[in-house]
Amino acid sequence: MNLDFNREDYYDTCFNASLILGYVAYKRWDGLSLSYPVLQGLSKFDIDKTMRFALKLWNEAMIPDPRKKEGLICSLGIKPDHNDKHGHRIAFASSIEKGWKPVLDFMQSLDNGEKEAKRFFLSKPKEKSYGPKDVLVPQVDQHRLNPLLRSRRLTTDDVRFLEKVGSACSLLDAFEMISIGRHETAAGTRDSILWELSRWKEWVADTYNYVSENSSYILSSPSEAANYLWQCYSFARECALKTGTLEEITGFSDRKNYNNAILKLLSEGSPVEERVKRTIKAVQCSTSSIWKDAQVATLGFAGFAIWCCSVFSSGTLLKSKLFSSTQGAMRLEKLDAELIKNGYDDLKRCMTIDRSNIPAVFTRDWLIKNANGLPLVDMSITPEDLWAERCPVLEFISHTKAIHDHIIENFVDPEVFDISLNEA
């Protein structure tokens, strides 16, 4: 790990920023763990988005003008919109590590070999069906900020502000925290959705390349192929969550979680301190001004279509006998047969929609009402055909390629043609 610490004071900048944001994560954890003693720790997503949220509020609240003169920390030197696997992460600039290093990764790399008292996080293993997945326990208590207080880089007021932000964060569950951490404006959400669309498209291309180059190998060793299928599904799912179009089916979406978070933080009876509330209002747009904005709303259909497509293709394959004991299949075990069949039905409906008829605001009701005529692509092979082994696996994969190509050409490419893919 090397962030080019030859630059003067750059290590201190990164370290101090990590302490400041780490403290907010600690306060979140502190509050949550008291309310929910069974909680073992926080996921990396949760912590990453908690810190992104804290960064937004810090940047808003800490006006550079008087602070710089007094030698107080103002800018944390962090880019809030570094695009990583699933979109915006906070990152430090690095002239060496491909341009950017996510803040959380920096903190964890410093933790390696460090004593417990000085770590940013302690790691606790958590068993999932597809293998162990660590959760993190934030460790930066207020005591660790004392060097910054003593050197007058921070004031007592700053620390209290951070304490209040952290306490506010502890009111939110993981989904609400992730949503409000990663969304704040319509333009930002739009960029994030476009990022998922473009990444999905890449993974689809990689998947079919892999299959065509390893077709016989897959039948005996399907694990690698399962991973590709899982990745396609995960990007499609994230995209659909961000557009809000999954809400009607699963009751779950970023929009809903964001709205819940806003209500918990800003409603009349909320225990959040006034200054923090004002800062949140200044930084976070309302739910409707994000998801009803045309920039976001017009992407609803694309998000839904790729999700249906991945549920059908990845879901059907990973539920089949060949892939049943792979890690990819275990990750998707919550996607049951009925959801897959419903996904197939919705996909058929999507395939009847012409590009020129894509609605400004997409809902599933709209799709059911407007899905007339025959699908524009062959949809004759069903999930049951694969599961009953009426259709061989490779033939199924080949069949789904045409569906993917149609969706990419008609619903994805028109949106993502100007996205730069060089950031990750």
Add this chain to the structure above:
Amino acid sequence: MIISSSQSGGDTSSSIVRFLNAALSKTEPLWIVATERKGTAILRTYSEAPDALFQAPAIWDKVISSESLRRMSGEDLNRGTILIVDEAMFSGRGASNAIKILVDEKGVEREKIKIAVYAVHENASEAQADFRWIGQLSTSMYRRVREQILGCFQQKGSLLLDTEHIEISVGIKCGRSEFFRALCRSGVGISHETTAGRLNLTINDPILVGEKELLLKLPKYATIRNAVKKIRVVERMEDKFAIIPIFYPSIPKETKPDDYSIDSCLSALLSESDQDANFHVVGIFAALQLFQTVFMSLSELMNQNKVDPVIPEESLRHMKALFPTINLKKLHAYVQNFRELGRTTKAKKLLSDKPVHFDATTASENASLLNDIHLSVIKELASAMDDYPRKPKGLTIGELKKKLFAEGQPFSRIELAKPLLGAALDRAIDQADIIPDIDCRVFDDGIERVVRTFRIDGEIVLSDARRITTLWTEIDSLGNSNRCHNRGE
């Protein structure tokens, strides 16, 4: 004799070591009388340094606390040179009192008594220091040097907090918050910081296993009502803490050893006539029961090898300063027994599932309230000295609670204020603003009992406290709610 006259620069800790090395090697004392509490703290600072000529734990065989001089026989005391050690001398009253006891009561020859004081005020007249490191200090310089010495004690780990208590050392291999949380299952915990930046945790009124059985072993009419009962956790180094349970039941003014049914390692220390000694013995006995609570709270972390409580016999040797005849082997075995009891007891179900832990460290919201309570305690104790000029023995915790929390008082409606009082007292002791003492009080039931009190520590603090109190009164009378928190400014 001035061993060295360095008033500025240099590490205070290494100066203390050089000073005491010289004083001890010149006098070769048979006994070292440490004036409570800072004399003991300075000896501890000294004896734990690698370049000290007289190291811990062996040095504790020579040390007598000024509070336990009367428990020694004149014959024993007269057998060699006695060196009285203190960190600073303002008027010299502390040393002078010790000399009075030694010469007038114990018949020690005055020539055999030497005094070593690190810093001496220009007006010190009641006793003459034979050895000093810095002398002729003006009041402002005396204050500054005193602050440096206190800073040194705090850096070493709040040494003023533990002179008469048993402590265990705990190395942690888990996060600090996980360690604190485990302990806070036994009572409301307040974390706070010393002025040297060390983290401390005070757990108020922790649960006690076998409360009824405890009282049965004490004399009739002993009570734990309004008794000081807490667990102190003090950061000594990164990842290393000392845990010090503190518990002082109040005992009737007149008791005999036969009135007690405590373990023989402690009952042997009871006195027919010295009720202060009996009070301390009861304090040790009661505190030991709290060790069971400590080990109960830590049992899960111990099972996971995340904490490693260590109780070497040497860690108990400082108890000899207060109880020169104490059987350390038996005491050690007694303490070890609680470790196993705590791990295995079924009483673990008494522990709370939800630890209650409040952060009152420097910049936290609770820090101002802690500060306010700390200053209010000093104000009340300073007033108490004015109220009782002939008997400056301080206030009990019950009296302090009444003054601070009764209806109409500033903290009466603040729920957090009560647990913060324990932390405020610890902070005040750690900063040498106040000192614990012993006195008698007549309770509501008409019985006079020996109780723990707290009083202002020394002339400098009293003078500062009076100045703050005056300023406060002026501000209050102007109807201004802003308070000056700068002591001595």
